[in-house]
Amino acid sequence: MTNNHEAVTVIGLGAMGSKMAETFLAAGHPTTVWNRTPGRATQLVAAGATEASTAAEAVAASTLVVISQVDYAAMDNSLQGVDLTGRVLVNLSSDSPDRLRQAARWATERGATLITAGIMVPPPGIGQPGAYSFFSGQREVLETHRATLEALGRVDYVGSDPGLSMVYYQAMLNLFCTTLISYMYSTALLGSVGISAEQYRPYAAQMMLELADEGPMGYLKILAKEIDAANYPGAENNLHMMAVGSEHIAQAFTQAGLDGTLPGAVAALFARSDADGHGLEGFSSMIETIRKPAA
Numbered sequence: 043m044t045n046n047h048e049a050v051t052v053i054g055l056g057a058m059g060s061k062m063a064e065t066f067l068a069a070g071h072p073t074t075v076w077n078r079t080p081g082r083a084t085q086l087v088a089a090g091a092t093e094a095s096t097a098a099e100a101v102a103a104s105t106l107v108v109i110s111q112v113d114y115a116a117m118d119n120s121l122q123g124v125d126l127t128g129r130v131l132v133n134l135s136s137d138s139p140d141r142l143r144q145a146a147r148w149a150t151e152r153g154a155t156l157i158t159a160g161i162m163v164p165p166p167g168i169g170q171p172g173a174y175s176f177f178s179g180q181r182e183v184l185e186t187h188r189a190t191l192e193a194l195g196r197v198d199y200v201g202s203d204p205g206l207s208m209v210y211y212q213a214m215l216n217l218f219c220t221t222l223i224s225y226m227y228s229t230a231l232l233g234s235v236g237i238s239a240e241q242y243r244p245y246a247a248q249m250m251l252e253l254a255d256e257g258p259m260g261y262l263k264i265l266a267k268e269i270d271a272a273n274y275p276g277a278e279n280n281l282h283m284m285a286v287g288s289e290h291i292a293q294a295f296t297q298a299g300l301d302g303t304l305p306g307a308v309a310a311l312f313a314r315s316d317a318d319g320h321g322l323e324g325f326s327s328m329i330e331t332i333r334k335p336a337a
């Protein structure tokens with residue numbers, strides 16, 4: 043079906059799944075919902091959803107079955123013994139790329155098609171401008187249901203390998219988590235001398251803007267160019283200098299009596315890169331060390 047009111051089943055009514063079901067309902071889709079633990083569908087039913095009493099009943103209600111659970115083991119757990127013949131399962135849960143590939147084979151063996159997806163917004167962002175998800179799997183199947191799935195946000199198809207959506211998603215989540223954890227480390231360091239998070243915030247924001255700047259001095263832009271060309275000029279920021287500096291960062295955290303896990307890991311990466319002979323190259327040569335895991 044390609045019309046705007048295709049029936050949809052939502053399995054998993056956590057923070058994400060509930061908002062997805064609410065969004066499908068608001069877009070006019072007949073929506074059936076099911077959650078392992080009962081009692082999470084009251085508001086959705088009041089908004090017009092049908093609550094299935096079993097997962098089998100939920101799957102039987104719609105060809106398109108959208109799943110949002112903590113991981114893919116939850117899908118196995120929920121759909122054990124359920125007839126999936128002819129169903130299109132669109133799973134927007136987090137897991138590893140290989141786990142998604144395994145799940146795609148599992149679905150095929152049961153007569154279903156699995157489309158995998160990584161959704162890039164928290165619950166309040168679902169269906170809002172700027173929301174998007176990475177989708178992978180059989181393109182023609184995704185296209186059949188694209189109009190319905192677009193209720194959640196932009197549909198970015200990234201390829202037929204079902205693991206790809208999670209390669210993109212985990213790359214993005216890695217950036218998100220390490221950036222914000224790094225921000226919290228810095229906030230803790232300044233907090234150790236009495237500076238509040240709010241006082242530090244404008245400095246952190248300025249650095250993040252400079253990193254993402256689209257102009258010629260934007261750090262991401264410069265790094266992307268150097269990495270794609272495998273050319274790492276180090277005249278102005280040689281890696282040895284940064285390796286020494288990263289030890290100073292780690293020492294600042296130790297001296298302040300704070301956790302040193304992240305600064306210690308960064309210093310260790312720089313030291314390995316320096317020892318590998320990248321000292322006279324630029325910061326961007328770190329990509330070579332990341333591509334070559336320590337023995």
Ligand SMILES: NC(=O)c1ccc[n+]([C@@H]2O[C@H](COP(=O)([O-])OP(=O)(O)OC[C@H]3O[C@@H](n4cnc5c(N)ncnc54)[C@H](OP(=O)(O)O)[C@@H]3O)[C@@H](O)[C@H]2O)c1
Nearest residue numbers: 054055056057058059078079111112116119135136163164
């Ligand atoms: N929250 C976000 O901002 C966000 C953003 C992007 C992506 N995600 C991803 O979206 C997925 C859902 O996140 P969420 O925030 O909605 O999580 P959540 O609120 O913790 O909900 C988890 C859901 O998984 C179900 N579940 C867990 N273990 C299960 C099992 N063994 N069998 C059946 N169902 C099981 C839970 O059912 P019960 O109610 O029965 O426990 C619940 O419906 C996760 O993979 C998360 O990484 C989240």
